[in-house]
Amino acid sequence: MAFIGKQPGKAAITSTDITDGIITAAKLASDSVTTAKIADNGVTTAKINADAVTDAKIADDVVGSEHLTAGEVDTTALGADAVTAAKIADNAISEEHLDATVVTGLTALAAEPADTDEFLISDAGTLKRIDYSYIKGGGITMADQWRFTANTDNSSGSLGFDITSNLEQVDTAPQGTIGSAMSESSGIFTFPTTGFYFVKFNIQWQMNGDGDVRQGGGEMNWTTNNSSYSTIVDAYNGCNNHGLNYYSGAEMNAIVDITDTANQKVKFRAYNSASNATCMGSSSANHTYMTFIRLGDT
Amino acid sequence: MNKQEWLNLALAKLHPGQWFGWRKEDDNGNKIPNNERMTYENIIVHDSTLTKPTEDEVNAKIQELKDKQTAFENKQSSGKQKLKDLGLDDDEIQALMGA
Numbered sequence: 001m002a003f004i005g006k007q008p009g010k011a012a013i014t015s016t017d018i019t020d021g022i023i024t025a026a027k028l029a030s031d032s033v034t035t036a037k038i039a040d041n042g043v044t045t046a047k048i049n050a051d052a053v054t055d056a057k058i059a060d061d062v063v064g065s066e067h068l069t070a071g072e073v074d075t076t077a078l079g080a081d082a083v084t085a086a087k088i089a090d091n092a093i094s095e096e097h098l099d100a101t102v103v104t105g106l107t108a109l110a111a112e113p114a115d116t117d118e119f120l121i122s123d124a125g126t127l128k129r130i131d132y133s134y135i136k137g138g139g140i141t142m143a144d145q146w147r148f149t150a151n152t153d154n155s156s157g158s159l160g161f162d163i164t165s166n167l168e169q170v171d172t173a174p175q176g177t178i179g180s181a182m183s184e185s186s187g188i189f190t191f192p193t194t195g196f197y198f199v200k201f202n203i204q205w206q207m208n209g210d211g212d213v214r215q216g217g218g219e220m221n222w223t224t225n226n227s228s229y230s231t232i233v234d235a236y237n238g239c240n241n242h243g244l245n246y247y248s249g250a251e252m253n254a255i256v257d258i259t260d261t262a263n264q265k266v267k268f269r270a271y272n273s274a275s276n277a278t279c280m281g282s283s284s285a286n287h288t289y290m291t292f293i294r295l296g297d298t
Numbered sequence: 299m300n301k302q303e304w305l306n307l308a309l310a311k312l313h314p315g316q317w318f319g320w321r322k323e324d325d326n327g328n329k330i331p332n333n334e335r336m337t338y339e340n341i342i343v344h345d346s347t348l349t350k351p352t353e354d355e356v357n358a359k360i361q362e363l364k365d366k367q368t369a370f371e372n373k374q375s376s377g378k379q380k381l382k383d384l385g386l387d388d389d390e391i392q393a394l395m396g397a
Binding site: 278283 | 299302306307309310311313314315316318319320322329332333335336344363366367370371374
């Protein structure tokens, strides 16, 4: 710069020598603005590019829940097994959040549950556990059927006979039984467990034409001391006896409360009023037969 | 009645009481099918005072029963006819005879 006279001394340029707003970005060297040149709280959101703040620029443990928009945290932001039980609110898991594999994915018991095995139950809206012993017994757990297998005539002059042999559990397809079987010895039946039982006795007679049969039927004889028996159920039917093709049948049943399997037993008697009839038995079909169904606990 | 039913009945008429039964297993322990149990070969004698009847004895008893049944039916027919000859109608005869 040219001048006349004494050359003025050099003086530093101060901020007052610079007109406000004249230093452009081009006058700044790259990387020349240091942190110290930025006023506290001077960087506003508008000065940050979209996606410019990387994960590394966020200090540990500084993002509080107030910085998250409602509904913004999606499943990809959660690590596997990241949600612990403590992070689930009480009563928050409803049926829509349960998958069928909650049941199907578990190991099957494959047997009747023990009495103390537990089930989940809603007790008027409150979830509770309940032992199997309280809910079992809804279905039939035992049904058994036996039959007399061979035709039998009375001894002459007698009015019937106790069925003491020729008894078999039914086994003609598709006959079947459920659960524990009755045990039988010399015609005396013992129950497998205590409980209420429905016991039915069907008997069938075939006539031989020698005279009418006034009474053809049977009796259920029970003991409560494994010794003396008494008849608590009987049924009879009469039949005009016009030959071998005349039949008479009777059916009887009882509901009994078996509390002592060692002493409470039953046997069956074929009864008719004359010796000219044959109590029918078969090993292929039921003619004279006994049915036992356990109804429930004693 | 079928063959098994005649056999079953004839055995009952041979002796009173539960003196016989049927084998359920063969000599090898195999279960005999239900429809094959009630045959002469599978008769079991429970009563030790009795012996198994011969097949001829059983067949003779079966024939005796069949003859008895035939004779009975013949008597029924002849009796009905005699009643008709006396002037009874079928309803009256059935009321008397039950058949």
